Amino acid sequence: MKPSKRPYRLISRRSCLRLAQLYQEGLNEGKWKTQLGALSTLRVSQGDLSLALQLHELPDEILDLFDDLIGISSHTVRVIRHTVIHDGIKTVLGRIRQSGATNAKHSNKAVLKIVKGHALNSKTMLRWSGQDPVKIAARALDLPKNISDRYHLGVTNGEWASFSACAKALGVSRRNVSVAVSIRELPDAVRHLFYETDLTFAVGKRLLALKDELGLDEMLVRARCVESMFDASGRTAANILSELNAENIRPSTFTRVRIRKGRGRNRLVIECKDSELLWRYRNEIEKSITKVLKKRITDAELVQFLRQFGSIFDKAHLARLPSTFAPRPS
DNA sequence: AGACGTTGAGAATGAGGAAA
DNA sequence: TTTCCTCATTCTCAACGTCT
Numbered sequence A: 001m002k003p004s005k006r007p008y009r010l011i012s013r014r015s016c017l018r019l020a021q022l023y024q025e026g027l028n029e030g031k032w033k034t035q036l037g038a039l040s041t042l043r044v045s046q047g048d049l050s051l052a053l054q055l056h057e058l059p060d061e062i063l064d065l066f067d068d069l070i071g072i073s074s075h076t077v078r079v080i081r082h083t084v085i086h087d088g089i090k091t092v093l094g095r096i097r098q099s100g101a102t103n104a105k106h107s108n109k110a111v112l113k114i115v116k117g118h119a120l121n122s123k124t125m126l127r128w129s130g131q132d133p134v135k136i137a138a139r140a141l142d143l144p145k146n147i148s149d150r151y152h153l154g155v156t157n158g159e160w161a162s163f164s165a166c167a168k169a170l171g172v173s174r175r176n177v178s179v180a181v182s183i184r185e186l187p188d189a190v191r192h193l194f195y196e197t198d199l200t201f202a203v204g205k206r207l208l209a210l211k212d213e214l215g216l217d218e219m220l221v222r223a224r225c226v227e228s229m230f231d232a233s234g235r236t237a238a239n240i241l242s243e244l245n246a247e248n249i250r251p252s253t254f255t256r257v258r259i260r261k262g263r264g265r266n267r268l269v270i271e272c273k274d275s276e277l278l279w280r281y282r283n284e285i286e287k288s289i290t291k292v293l294k295k296r297i298t299d300a301e302l303v304q305f306l307r308q309f310g311s312i313f314d315k316a317h318l319a320r321l322p323s324t325f326a327p328r329p330s
Numbered sequence B: 001a002g003a004c005g006t007t008g009a010g011a012a013t014g015a016g017g018a019a020a
Numbered sequence C: 001t002t003t004c005c006t007c008a009t010t011c012t013c014a015a016c017g018t019c020t
Helices: A018-028 A035-042 A046-053 A072-085 A089-099 A107-115 A120-129 A134-138 A145-158 A165-172 A176-183 A202-214 A216-224 A235-246 A275-280 A281-310 A315-319
Strands: A258-262 A268-271
Touching: A018 A035, A018 A046, A018 A072, A035 A046, A046 A072, A089 A107, A089 A120, A120 A134, A120 A145, A134 A145, A134 A268, A145 A165, A145 A176, A165 A176, A176 A202, A202 A216, A202 A235, A216 A235, A258 A315
Parallel strands: none
Antiparallel strands: A258 A268
16 A cells, blocks of 8 residues: 555544554554553544454455545444444455456445445446446437446446536536436336437436336336337337327227328328327328338339349349349239 | 444435425 | 425444443
């Protein structure tokens, strides 16, 4: 450990390391022979001095986590000792290894979280995100997922141990960090209904409100019945939200849907009872119609293209084209 | 005497709800 | 989005009891 260059006044007189040093010096110089004899000089309670002297008994794997050994207080030693006694040293060391915390130095608070197993959550969330830490750190902090990943990365790296500290460091509002983490913790079945870029704060907040209102189980039941953005192109976040919200139409309104010709060659008219509802799905409907048209146009254009440039290419090569590309008999 | 555990008061800090 | 407020948690400091 490198010696501290801080002014003495910035070193808490509760510092276990400092207390242990002073106590040992006093012992060596014959100033006192017992802990009680040192209390008035060191200005600490007997309990704190006792804990301070136990600092060196903590395993190196734990001590190595601290960014600043001088900052370790009796409270910190006490919590660690209590956790080790309660959960077992094997469990605690296992948590440290699993959290991946050994690669970095951490604040007192962060170490307590790691020792108590609270930091494992961040490690898990980070693994689930499946992203390279370098990429996470480089991404713009716009989408909830990006902010959540960055938060968990910071917790794992020991950069911060709270939403507030993370928010301050990243220049993001504290509330956004907290909401982003909550959104990221929504079940996959719900999150995966949306393209990543469509799961914005606005959408995520409505999902969180829905989860509070319905409960997780009901939300999952509904999510299973909803088509995702991947299932059908053109679906909007608003469509999915309204379906999760069970703003369904009555079967009777749905029975009569007709498409007929409008005025001129360029118009089709869709008739139904609840046009407002169908209007919300215009994006999905348009995409579906475009898909149908595109298939026909692509076939025709490709055939024309092949005919036009057929002489340039080897005719045998053209003959090997799949039959689907063959012009339909007219 | 010393180690260890428990409890409690009060300050500091963090999180989340509500309103502007 | 920001600010204010409340509640919960963490931390410091102190006191006390039990056991060896």
